[in-house]
Amino acid sequence: MSTINLLxxxxxGMEAFFVSIGEKPFRATQVLKWLYQEQVTEFxxxxxxxxxxxxxxxxxxxxxxxxxxxxxxxSDGTRKWVIQMGCNNRIExxxxxxxxxxxxxxxxxxxxxxxxxxxxxxxxGFNRNLSVSEIIGQLYVAQNRLGEEKRITNVVMMxxxxxxxxxxxxxxxxxxxxxxxxYGLSKRRVTLSTSGVVPAMYRLTEACDVSLAVxxxxxxxxxxxxxxxxxxxxxxxxxxxxxxxxxxxxxxxTITFEYVMLNxxxxxxxxxxxxxxxxxxxxxxxxxxxxxxxxxSGYHCTPMVTIKRFRDLLQNAGIITTIRKTRGEDIDAACGxxxxxxxxxxxxxxxxxLAES
Numbered sequence: 001m002s003t004i005n006l007l008x009x010x011x012x013g014m015e016a017f018f019v020s021i022g023e024k025p026f027r028a029t030q031v032l033k034w035l036y037q038e039q040v041t042e043f044x045x046x047x048x049x050x051x052x053x054x055x056x057x058x059x060x061x062x063x064x065x066x067x068x069x070x071x072x073x074x075s076d077g078t079r080k081w082v083i084q085m086g087c088n089n090r091i092e093x094x095x096x097x098x099x100x101x102x103x104x105x106x107x108x109x110x111x112x113x114x115x116x117x118x119x120x121x122x123x124x125g126f127n128r129n130l131s132v133s134e135i136i137g138q139l140y141v142a143q144n145r146l147g148e149e150k151r152i153t154n155v156v157m158m159x160x161x162x163x164x165x166x167x168x169x170x171x172x173x174x175x176x177x178x179x180x181x182x183y184g185l186s187k188r189r190v191t192l193s194t195s196g197v198v199p200a201m202y203r204l205t206e207a208c209d210v211s212l213a214v215x216x217x218x219x220x221x222x223x224x225x226x227x228x229x230x231x232x233x234x235x236x237x238x239x240x241x242x243x244x245x246x247x248x249x250x251x252x253x254t255i256t257f258e259y260v261m262l263n264x265x266x267x268x269x270x271x272x273x274x275x276x277x278x279x280x281x282x283x284x285x286x287x288x289x290x291x292x293x294x295x296x297s298g299y300h301c302t303p304m305v306t307i308k309r310f311r312d313l314l315q316n317a318g319i320i321t322t323i324r325k326t327r328g329e330d331i332d333a334a335c336g337x338x339x340x341x342x343x344x345x346x347x348x349x350x351x352x353x354l355a356e357s
Contacts, residue, residue: 273313290323
């Protein structure tokens, strides 16, 4: 038997593992509680397991978490951790404290293959998918570092990478986040953000009931093809149909649409009117995101007076619209700034991932 990292197993996987070694499925609950609620990483300390089972686990399993390499704390209290993964890869994870909640922005890939032109992460290229243990491990080490003083109440899959191109591992990790014997987060407090991998959006609707955010950034195909190149494969008409299917899951469900404000690119009154038309009949909330600059991007942030005018047009049309407060900008922890020093191994990954989706 090869060594199994128990953090790679969600509840179903853990139950199947214990059955495979002749144990009862309820052992999964016991071990999940030890791992995540008690943060016990030594099998000898799992005292409600038999000595024989503990010996078996010690011989055939491990508990390996990622390692925080550096921590930066912004002037607004936002924390950014550079986290060491396997194969000498690093990712970045961000904690955003607020008065009544603490949000962890989690990465799903090392780099990103989708090449959105306004995103610093995307300019670094794609290396590989993160494993389940590397995804849930971000939450594990972050809560351990924060201690009891600051609790993680919300998770957003909005860090490095496109979550739906690492579908199986991301779903298993989110299931762990929502498991009552792990972190017990409400499905309303776990949000997955996608650039619009339409087939995987349908799969997600069936596999995992979490909140959905869509990186929109343009209300017509011509512009979105440039800003979000995956739109060339899954244009807006297909994306909006998938969004409507998602909101059928639950009453009062809304989809959050993310819209980065780029000066002179997508911020005119005509753009606002096109956006109003596009989102018609979709229960939606819109987040307007001031563009966070990075070297050689070629883009500039829309002036705040224009952003507010854009917001007012949308609100007057009945669309709930907020301007996202930029957090952690002074430590490059704001939206679209996560880098992690990834080197692009090959642009062929973009074609590979789109073909597999």
